[in-house]
Amino acid sequence: MHLKNLIVNYSVLGIDPSFDNVYRQKLTFYRSQRGRRRTKSINKRLRLKKDFDSEIAYAYASNNIVIKHYIEENKSVPLWALFEVISLGNVGNYVACLNREDKEKVADFLNLYNSQYDENVKILEQSIFLIKDLRNAVAHNHIIFDCRFRKAQNVAQNLKATVKNKLHLEAETNFDILFDYLALLMIFLKESGNSRSELNSYITDFENSVNILYKSTEEIAHNKEPLPYSVYNLIIGERFKLKLNKLKE
Numbered sequence: 001m002h003l004k005n006l007i008v009n010y011s012v013l014g015i016d017p018s019f020d021n022v023y024r025q026k027l028t029f030y031r032s033q034r035g036r037r038r039t040k041s042i043n044k045r046l047r048l049k050k051d052f053d054s055e056i057a058y059a060y061a062s063n064n065i066v067i068k069h070y071i072e073e074n075k076s077v078p079l080w081a082l083f084e085v086i087s088l089g090n091v092g093n094y095v096a097c098l099n100r101e102d103k104e105k106v107a108d109f110l111n112l113y114n115s116q117y118d119e120n121v122k123i124l125e126q127s128i129f130l131i132k133d134l135r136n137a138v139a140h141n142h143i144i145f146d147c148r149f150r151k152a153q154n155v156a157q158n159l160k161a162t163v164k165n166k167l168h169l170e171a172e173t174n175f176d177i178l179f180d181y182l183a184l185l186m187i188f189l190k191e192s193g194n195s196r197s198e199l200n201s202y203i204t205d206f207e208n209s210v211n212i213l214y215k216s217t218e219e220i221a222h223n224k225e226p227l228p229y230s231v232y233n234l235i236i237g238e239r240f241k242l243k244l245n246k247l248k249e
Contacts, residue, residue: 003091006109006192010105017079018078027094029045029096029097041097066084088135092128093125129151130181134149160175162187163180168246178206179240179243214227
């Protein structure tokens with residue numbers, strides 16, 4: 001929610017906050033592109049407009065009070081109201097279309113932007129899409145322990161480097177274990193201003209779940225012995241304790 005608010009705030013700063021106006025003035029990342037990339041960016045921007053119109057229509061049909069008010073008053077829906085009803089995936093699509101300057105402002109506010117790894121400031125949209133995959137899997141009660149929910153074939157280099165550098169890890173994260181997602185979420189929560197106690201409670205919950213996985217031999221292994229390290233490491237990842245301590249620090 002805090003990330004949504006940041007995106008909205010920087011998008012409408014000093015301008016009319018209606019989505020129609022923001023679409024014209026701020027969703028202009030395509031202008032910085034050339035050739036096929038420009039065409040791809042324009043197509044993405046057009047699809048976004050279509051998706052947002054569909055989200056507005058659905059919200060209106062579902063009797064969303066705020067959306068109904070603006071539609072029936074023949075007014076353009078403000079961006080903040082639209083962000084209340086759009087999917088997390090469309091938040092990522094919005095950021096992908098946002099102009100470079102505002103992307104950089106949000107990323108800088110969160111201490112996430114590094115031009116060395118991220119020339120086009122893609123860290124925000126890439127993070128949102130990764131988190132979206134996990135969120136959808138959890139919401140639909142899908143299997144998540146082996147990260148099969150991840151849709152992207154390859155995780156962007158700048159995203160892996162960001163987690164590595166933030167946690168001072170020796171190796172980059174590949175987002176093939178759940179710890180990597182926890183680390184990314186903790187980075188966003190910390191930079192968004194969440195308290196130390198809140199962050200520690202999330203990490204403790206995760207650590208307790210890992211301990212239960214290893215110790216609950218009656219449920220995990222028929223021979224009532226601890227889960228074999230080979231299987232445990234496939235799920236949790238190698239050097240888990242070291243990574244967890246880095247995250248705590």
